[in-house]
Amino acid sequence: MRRLFAGVVLWAMAALPGLAALPGLGVQPVLGASTTFQGPTAKASFGQSIVFEQRVDLRTSPDRVEVLIDFPAAIGPEVSEVPAPSGAGVQTLRFSLELADGHISPNTRLRARWRLTFGDATEVGPAVSVLYADTRFDWRTRVGDLVRIHWYEGDAAFGRRALNIAEAGVKKAEDTFGVTETEPIDFFVYASQAPFYDALGPGTRENVGGQAQADIRTMFALITPDQIDDAWVGTVLPHELTHLVFNTAVRNPYHFPPRWLNEGLAVYLSVGYGVDDRALVHGAAVDGAVMPLESLTGQFPTSRDRFFLAYSESVSAVDYLVRTYGRPALVKLVRSYADGVTDDEAFKSALGVDAEAFGAVWLKEVGADSPTRFGPQSAPAGPVPPGWIAEPSGAPGSAPPAVGSAPASQPAGEGGGTTSSRPVVGIDGLLAAVLGGVALGIVVVGVALVLRSRRATP
Ligand SMILES: [Zn+2]
Structure with missing residues (x-):
């Protein structure tokens, strides 16, 4: 389906010194060589956006920051890049999936992880799951x-x-x-x-x-x-x-x-x-x-x-x-x-x-x-560049020949455009x-x- 989100997003980080020691929302921190991942979060607002956040403690600044979002039944995650922090320390990475950029049906559960790249190495944080639901009604x-x-x-x-x-x-x-x-x-x-x-x-x-x-x-x-x-x-x-x-x-x-x-x-x-x-x-x-x-x-x-x-x-x-x-x-x-x-x-x-x-x-x-078969038909020969030699039919530069076998009439009913009908x-x-x-x-x-x-x- 329409899963092509431009990955529009946003900004990444605000340095939050002082939070380094805080436990991550009840989730055990995940330790990488260069990153400590706290518990990621995701919040869906019907018809608006789904915001993914990941608090990290960086020992060095990453070369690349991406969020990997798994859609149901997809063969792999959608990868969206987020601007990488320029320094080390505690940061909050954030990505907002805007519904205006691509429809998501209610009752869709997404799963996301954050991936940070340091040179040739990547570190992937813990997954977070969020249900995008139609919250307008008391179901x-x-x-x-x-x-x-x-x-x-x-x-x-x-x-x-x-x-x-x-x-x-x-x-x-x-x-x-x-x-x-x-x-x-x-x-x-x-x-x-x-x-x-x-x-x-x-x-x-x-x-x-x-x-x-x-x-x-x-x-x-x-x-x-x-x-x-x-x-x-x-x-x-x-x-x-x-x-x-x-x-x-x-x-x-x-x-x-x-x-x-x-x-x-x-x-x-x-x-x-x-x-x-x-x-x-x-x-x-x-x-x-x-x-x-x-x-x-x-x-x-x-x-x-x-x-x-x-x-x-x-x-x-x-x-x-x-x-x-x-x-x-x-x-x-x-x-x-x-x-x-x-x-x-x-x-x-x-x-x-x-x-x-x-x-x-x-x-x-x-x-x-059995209906009369009108196609497929060979394409008419079109104009070719001057000096063109390998023309299969018709003279170079000549007008396309008429297609003699074109149907005399459209099949009943549909005709050409049916939009108006x-x-x-x-x-x-x-x-x-x-x-x-x-x-x-x-x-x-x-x-x-x-x-x-x-x-x-x-
Ligand atoms: Zn049906």
């Missing part, structure tokens, strides 16, 4: 076997109901994927949109109503007080939790499975392949509007019709996969991703056909025509779900729920 918490639900609107009955639904959702996904969750999962329920979007951070799509962040094993959902008893709450929780369990099953540093598989499984396990989804897929097949699965491997379309159709097609494909190849093949497919294989390797191993072939038979199954689906009784993204190239992240009424129909 109520209910703890289950795995899930901890946190909410600030609604009564105890809501907490009980939500927790039971969530725990059952985890169990079902565990059974399906053949994995066992052992670490707690936190679920934060927001009651209004503005603070919910503050928590998710900038760049969040406006139709997002929920998000699962696997790196911090945390889900966020927007459920207003008047929706708490709605039936769709019973599907939102298992949907999001399925994403987290799916992530546990497929986690690897190389390749994440296609989105249609992830979303299709979340819908399949939470509501099944229902009549609404079947109707959408059938209608799209009749209209020639079915999107091939290979177009649904990344972000789903943002136009309203295609956004919903993407989910319907995804669950349709999962339903077809299970009916045709059986549940063991589905489990094998999902689990094979943990080895970092490609889509084709995973599909061939589990189903005996590659991903493209599976997409083709699924298209046939739903009665859709993005759905703004609020809390009007519509429910849907969207996977928001892959974090750090590894981790699933955003799973969004929008409300769509058709899902509320039993």
Whole structure:
């Protein structure tokens, strides 16, 4: 995810003579050849900053001072340099991680250590851990076997109901994927949109109503007080939790499975392949509007019709996969991703056909025509410098030739830009779900729920 903090910071030290003998906040000092580290501290202020401090007693001035911050699920710490003290003695090193420079989701726990370099030698101080939390609300918490639900609107009955639904959702996904969750999962329920979007951070799509962040094993959902008893709450929780369990099953540093598989499984396990989804897929097949699965491997379309159709097609494909190849093949497919294989390797191993072939038979199954392939196409020859010899085609300096095979028309629906046609689906009784993204190239992240009424129909 967005972990690229400019490491903006600050200043380091104020000489504090007289404090050398003070014990460091209940932590045993760590003695290095040139440094005595007292207990480091970290203080988080929601939406503002996280300030890390380290008191040190220096026998000589260091050449370099850095703070090493570990983010959840990251392969290594982020290193930020802080101006080095120019003299020896007791100093307080300080670094402020500014939230304005990069969003951090609430419920993120960071761990930091300080590293001082003296010539060729480095000395690393003790670690400090800090939880960045949304402190704006008086959260109520209910703890289950795995899930901890946190909410600030609604009564105890809501907490009980939500927790039971969530725990059952985890169990079902565990059974399906053949994995066992052992670490707690936190679920934060927001009651209004503005603070919910503050928590998710900038760049969040406006139709997002929920998000699962696997790196911090945390889900966020927007459920207003008047929706708490709605039936769709019973599907939102298992949907999001399925994403987290799916992530546990497929986690690897190389390749994440296609989105249609992830979303299709979340819908399949939470509501099944229902009549609404079947109707959408059938209608799209009749209209020639079915999107091939290979177009649904990344972000789903943002136009309203295609956004919903993407989910319907995804669950349709999962339903077809299970009916045709059986549940063991589905489990094998999902689990094979943990080895970092490609889509084709995973599909061939589990189903005996590659991903493209599976997409083709699924298209046939739903009665859709295979779409005309318009690309990729060779780039037109551009202008080249005078005297250029090795031109593959066209004369040097000539205008790029027209591309005769350019599509005569755009595929229906999306056209060029869809920005202006993005759905703004609020809390009007519509429910849907969207996977928001892959974090750090590894981790699933955003799973969004929008409300769509058709899902509320039993
Ligand atoms: Zn989803």
